[in-house]
Amino acid sequence: MSESSSLTQIFQAGGALAQAIQGFTERKQQLEMALAIESAIKDNKQLVAEAGTGTGKTFAYLVPALLSGGKVIISTGTKTLQDQLFNRDLPNVRDALKVPVSVSMLKGRANYLCHYHLQRASVEGRFQSREDAQYIPIIQSFAEHSKTGDKAELTAVPENATIWQNVTSTRDNCLGQECPNYKECFVMEARKQALAADVVVVNHHLFFADVMLRDEGVTELLPSANTVIFDEAHQLPEVAGLFFGEDISTSQLLDLARDTTVAYLSVAKDCVVLGEVVPVLEKACKDFRLVFQFEGSRMPVQKALSLKKFEQAYTDMQTALAKVTEVLETQAARDPMLEKCWQRGESLLQQLDSWLKASNSNLVRWVEVFTQSVQLHATPLSVADSFGKQLSAQPRAWIFTSATLAVKSDFSHYIAQMGLHAAETGFWESPFDYEAQVWGSD
């Protein structure tokens, strides 16, 4: 039996999907789309596929992906779809097809509890609120019993509780292999499982954060992936732009100030000058925020530069950061956390400097103002070049699908935006529209 005829049988009325999944109905567009995806996977092609509502595009890519026998990364635009795929659609299709495929879900590191920072926070005992202090024993018990450390499983602590900042890690403050908790680390475990799985579900933010920052675990996954599927692919240009750009936020400086204070209080209290320079940095960041009147505003760099006090406040922030970094350098050998803070200081200094002097004509500089912080953006006009390099790095299939990619059936805008010049395209109308056309009803 050819692969195509097996797909036909799977999707047809009474086929494997209809038998196993309640309410499944045969749709001509869905089968056509699945066949196009199957062919793209087989020949390592790029395919941009728009499927109208009701086409059933999720099954249209899951079936050929699960039957392909290679490693597949599926990336979604939202965490909701990521959870839905992993918890519902993937197991359903896998069971219907009866294929022994292992699946895994990988989220960004901020989603996983960090043993090391939990311990530090508990010993340190400096919390933003009484509630935060009350959450600690609940989180400690979760750390002992959870298999994944995924904070979504601990519903007793709200997802937006400020305590999570103290008990999760960032790329900047993770100690990696030097960490005393490395062996039991939830982040490392999630990555290990993702490496071993046949199908891994990630999200676009994680995908690009990792490809650019080489942190979150996808970089390790990519070399062995035969197929990458982006669902909700219309969101990619914006997400990719965020990561291919060069952004820096005052909250990164404040995070550094916070972590430096924690390290100072626990291992470097005799370094009095460190205790003195950190509050100066915190004040400089807050003063820089006060240069802007309104939160929620976005402005081009020229307008920001013309604001009274912008230049002075920016320089003060750079000077204060340089001072903290200088003192950290003298203390770095005492503790891995201090060493990390020193490296972060160095890199933030360089980022602040290059944002101000940016001369790359593909980058648009702009400023975004939040209640407590200011984000300095340098966004590429086009992600085509940067993303194009990813596409050609190794032969594999790339599938881009969404309900809204084309403009009047024309994909050229999307293709140019993403640098998908070799891509084939496919367009499947909603079965609802199709029926309406065939039967003339509305």
Ligand code: SF4
């Ligand atoms: S390796 Fe990093 S994320 Fe894991 S426990 Fe240590 S500091 Fe936390």
